Amino acid sequence: MFCRMVGYSADELLDRTPRMLFADVDEYESVNGKMNDMMAQDGLGMMETRARHKNGQLLDIYLNASYLDPQNPSAGMVVAILDITDRKRIERASRQMELQLNQAQKLDAIGQLAGGIAHDFNNILMGIQGNASMSMMEYQPGHPQYQRMSRIEEYVKRGANLTRQLLGFAREGKYELKTLSLNDLLWKSTRFFIETHKEIEAVFSLQEDLHPVEADAGQLEQVFLNLFINAGHAMPKGGRLHIQTANVTLQEADVAVFQVKPGDYAKISVSDTGMGMDAKTLEKIFEPFFTTKSEQGGTGLGLASSYGIIRNHGGIINAYSEPGHGATFHIYLPSSEKKVEKEEDSLQDKGLLRGTGGVLLIDDEPVILELGSELLTMLGYTVYRAENKEDALSIYQKNKDRIELIILDMILRGTSGSEVLKALRAVNPEVKVLLSSGYGLQGEVQKVMEMGCIGFIQKPYNFSDFSRIVHSALNPLKRPDAL
Ligand SMILES: Nc1ncnc2c1ncn2[C@@H]1O[C@H](COP(=O)(O)OP(=O)(O)O)[C@@H](O)[C@H]1O
Ligand SMILES: [Mg+2]
Known part of the structure; x- marks a missing residue:
């Protein structure tokens, strides 16, 4: 039983130190020390640690040990080892799901709040704008009052810009759906970015026959551009931008947290080789106004509005990253049964x-x-x-x-x-x-x-x-x- 668990034969294990079974030497030393302390104190040592299978794979194990003779530790000990790899995997997955659920709920709640404020705010801005415009008509452009009014208009403009992005985050941006090919759209929106960022190499792995999706091309273009611009910021000295598409099927368990339907999706992944992010940053990136670039003029609205746009399309967006190892954003959009609309005469x-x-x-x-x-x-x-x-x-x-x-x-x-x-x-x-x-x-x-x-x-x-x-x-x- 034990041999099967760790992949060695009984002969191979005989007379060998247990060290070879541990994930690494330091871990062995620390486990050994702690178990001995526990056994000395309570007669029983229990802990979770990791072992290494002969084939190199890591196993989560639970150790339970006691001395054969509590008065005489050197007489040896009995150790029971339980393979808990599966249990740990499920635990980790459910913790991950809980985290995602919390994040999704939080973003939804902020979205509602932001949307409400943005609406009211837009109306207020329109009132200010209207009155400023009326007042300006009473003065010549050189007049100090006229200039004050045009300052007011300028501030209104900044406010309107902000509310527009907030509305995007609140999933209330206007949109016009078309059945479209994401490969074409990605290709189009990337071209502009890569032509103007010579220090960045773009690599495409696009799936042939990618499922069509029903989406607003302009909004998606905006989302891709936000991702590319961020990738560019994360790679100031250049690097690689990897753009990938794939057809995937999401199961109930994959989508439960996001309140979207299981089924066929077109998946887009955008990876960079930039500075990456730590877990704390990663947790907050989709929140409006979260930015680590405030000194460089970051607004923290790029990913928030992208999040709103993708969720508004019945899709999912998430991110993976580690400091120093780049970042990857995945977007899933529900696939459509319809044929891609050829926009023969359309200007686009x-x-x-x-x-x-x-x-x-x-x-x-x-x-x-x-x-x-x-x-x-x-x-x-x-x-x-x-x-x-x-x-x-x-x-x-x-x-x-x-x-x-x-x-x-x-x-x-x-x-x-x-x-x-x-x-x-x-x-x-x-x-x-x-x-x-x-x-x-x-x-x-x-x-x-x-x-x-x-x-x-x-x-x-x-x-x-x-x-x-x-x-x-x-x-x-x-x-x-x-x-
Ligand atoms: N590709 C990336 N690599 C590293 N960090 C990123 C990346 N994309 C986003 N971020 C982090 O997420 C934050 C929020 O991004 P965003 O909403 O676009 O706002 P902004 O770019 O204005 O800061 C950024 O400030 C940055 O810390
Ligand atoms: Mg940005």
């Missing part, structure tokens, strides 16, 4: 549109400036960037023959879009300006548009729309070529 199917020429990007939001200029560079444009009115003007003055298009943020810190537009016009009355804004086409945005911008881009950018708008601004008549 045309993909990203290439172009050439100089583009000046003016935005005071570093993330937008960075992402936007990376995207434009990848598409083939020469990018100039400015964070404020002064930089924008001096760059434009120096390069006005090379800059063919300007993308202007509606509100820059301390200045309004209309002021910047006027100043640019003074340099070149024919300047082509695309206005970009987090708001729709109303109020102040409408006013600036009417001052003669050639187009409007709604933030946050959707890459394919963005590339299309820029392309058609520069090539009003030519038919775009797909990338």
